[in-house]
Every structure is written in structure tokens, then in C-alpha cells.
Amino acid sequence: MFKAYRPTRFILFLFILVAALSTQFVFAQDQEPIKIGVAVAQTSNVALLGQEQVIGAQIAEAYFNEKGGVNGRPIQLVLQDTAGDEAGAINAFTTIIADNVVGIVGPTLSQQAFSADPLAEQAQVPVLAPSNTARGIPEIGEYIGRVSAPVAVVAPNAVRAALELDPNIKDVAVFYAQNDAFASSETTTFQETVTALGLNLATVQTFQTTDTDFSAQVTNALALNPQLAIVSGLAADGGNLVRQLREFGFTGLIVGGNGLNTANIFPVCQALCDGIIIAQAYSYAADTPINNEFRTIYKEQQGKEPPQFSAQAFAGVQVFVEALIRLDNIVPLETLDLATTRKLLNVFVLAGGYETPLGPISFTPTGEIVQAQYYVAQIKMNEDGQTGVFTFIR
Numbered sequence: 001m002f003k004a005y006r007p008t009r010f011i012l013f014l015f016i017l018v019a020a021l022s023t024q025f026v027f028a029q030d031q032e033p034i035k036i037g038v039a040v041a042q043t044s045n046v047a048l049l050g051q052e053q054v055i056g057a058q059i060a061e062a063y064f065n066e067k068g069g070v071n072g073r074p075i076q077l078v079l080q081d082t083a084g085d086e087a088g089a090i091n092a093f094t095t096i097i098a099d100n101v102v103g104i105v106g107p108t109l110s111q112q113a114f115s116a117d118p119l120a121e122q123a124q125v126p127v128l129a130p131s132n133t134a135r136g137i138p139e140i141g142e143y144i145g146r147v148s149a150p151v152a153v154v155a156p157n158a159v160r161a162a163l164e165l166d167p168n169i170k171d172v173a174v175f176y177a178q179n180d181a182f183a184s185s186e187t188t189t190f191q192e193t194v195t196a197l198g199l200n201l202a203t204v205q206t207f208q209t210t211d212t213d214f215s216a217q218v219t220n221a222l223a224l225n226p227q228l229a230i231v232s233g234l235a236a237d238g239g240n241l242v243r244q245l246r247e248f249g250f251t252g253l254i255v256g257g258n259g260l261n262t263a264n265i266f267p268v269c270q271a272l273c274d275g276i277i278i279a280q281a282y283s284y285a286a287d288t289p290i291n292n293e294f295r296t297i298y299k300e301q302q303g304k305e306p307p308q309f310s311a312q313a314f315a316g317v318q319v320f321v322e323a324l325i326r327l328d329n330i331v332p333l334e335t336l337d338l339a340t341t342r343k344l345l346n347v348f349v350l351a352g353g354y355e356t357p358l359g360p361i362s363f364t365p366t367g368e369i370v371q372a373q374y375y376v377a378q379i380k381m382n383e384d385g386q387t388g389v390f391t392f393i394r
């Protein structure tokens, strides 16, 4: 009797298990996905930076859906192109907010964030900035946070690394794009660092992010024989400025800011990109389970090591997903209307800690990222002058 009972119970258990799993599967398939907005630059010169963000966010979408989304409910990215200016970012934010997203990862530039973020603040939609590193971003409002460490803490590391590579540096030429909020913020940090390290700030040269000819600025600066040049701009202008510095004969070290932090500058300065030193808020070599997974997926897809902007966009989506899971565990999302979901999501985002490819991160009550580790990389161009890599030197 006992012997006959056990297999029956086992079969019953199997039946219930299969039934439960298939119900859950159907359940998950049937549920409306939770929409997360991604408003970054997919066109314009700023797409050199934004394209890497789209890739990172899409990897996160597939990765977290594979893991069951938000307690069985899938997430869906709603992509909107901000292009490169304020008007584009305002349009993208307006459209995406109306499309019932629970939160927004974006925009690409701080210059855009200062215009577009107030719309999200007004609509009470949480924003996680994947690459807004200027001073004052989280302070835009209660709903504005960032997963991108501010230049004020990241950028000084590049100058210190340059001094380690060349202890004879004394005179420094600084260049910055004066029409960009990030570049203006970053140059302040660079200039303060130069002075704090006892170096001579020989000259400060300004340009526009739309400029292509930097001969006047380069000529002025090189007349002072600096041993270090520091460039705060975006990818196309920054890459061209580096190229012209070398073409005009500059042989010292070059520190590039966050706007040059992409392999997409390689076609611009080509072989002359070689040696640019750039501070990093991410290292592909960070040996953590989530980064190893992210790195593997990225490498399989893109055939190269993942860059900072992709890792930060991944982290932005991740923070929303994990905060939604914690919220859903306490108050089931299906019992909440969209406005309440957005409000509570903002609270849960700020309250959590996250194991991301960037390392463990959390937030201050204002939405500033708390991140443990920063790095410095140097560009090494290959013989072909077209391809190259970021090698970590710190």
C-alpha cells in the first residue's frame, strides 16, 4: 500500500509542477510589458556617443527579460531619438512620457538634460541619466538621478595618470567647448586639478562643439610650449582637435574628457588618437558576475570590449528593473495606476543598492550616484590607424 502510494504522489507532484510552470509561462506571455523609456541620441554628431547607449540598454532589456523581467512580467524599451540638441531632447521626452513609460534612461548630454529633465520632473517621471556628468544634474529635481559619475570625481584621475606617465609636465594647455554644459563643467574640474597638482595653467582655449577648424586655438597654445593638453568637448570636435594638435607638431601627452570616451573618435583622429588618456567610470575587466555576463554578451554581439557608455546605459535599465521588482514584491504593480507607479518607483530607485557592471552602486537622497571605483584608460591605435583599443593604466 505504502509502496503504491509513493509513485502516485510523485506523479501528482510532477503534474502540479508542470501545470504551475505552464500557467506562469502563459501568465507572463499574456501580461502587458512594462515600458521603460530610453531617450538618447541616435542621430546627429552626438550619435557617436548615443549609439553605444542604445546597445547597452538593449542588452539589458534582453538580459533581464531572460531572467523573468519584473516578477514574470516582461519589460519593453521605448526608444526615442533625442538627436544632439535641446529641442530634440525636449521632443523625445514629451513623446516618451505620453507613451506611458514608468521611467526614462536619458538624455545623452548634460546640455540636453538641463532642458528636458524639467519636463520629466513636472510629470513626476523618474529619470536615470546614463551619461550626464556635469555639476548640478541630480539637483534638477526630485525625479532626476544619474548612473553616470560626475566629472568632478572622475576627471582628476586622468590628470594624475598623465603626471605618472610624464613627471616632467609643468605647463598645461586646456581646451574646452564653451557652448556645452558638460564641457564647461569638466574644464572647471580639469583647471582646478591642474592648479591643485602644482602645475602651470599656461592657457585656456575655447571652441564650439560644431567647430572643425582649431588652427587658431592650437597655434596659440603651442606657442607656450605646453607638455600636456587637456580637451573637453564632444566626440567629433574633440577628435578633430586632437588630430590638429598632432598635425601642428604637439608631442606631449593629451588628456581627453568624457566626450572623447568612445571608439567612435577613431575614424576622426585615426592614428593620431594614439595615446589619449581618458578617465573611466567603468572597466570591462572588473571581475564581478554581472560584469562578466555583460562583457560576454557585448563581446559576442559587437566583437570588442564593452565601453563605458554601454555599461552605464545597461546599469540605468537594471536599476529600474530591480527597483520595480522590489516595489512589486511589496505592492503588486497591477494594483497601481501609472502615476502612482512612477512616484513609488522613484522612491524605490533611490532606496536600493545595485550590483551593476559599473560595480556596486547606490544613490544619495538627491539622486547622485554613489560608486566605489574609477579607472583611467589610454587609447592604443593599431598599425592600420583605423582600429584601436582602450587599455587600462589605472
Ligand code: 1QQ
Residues within 6 Å of the ligand: 049, 108, 109, 110, 111, 131, 132, 133, 134, 182, 233, 234, 258, 259, 260
Ligand atoms: C555630458 C557627458 C557627455 C560627454 C557624455 C556623452 O558626459 O554631457 O554630461
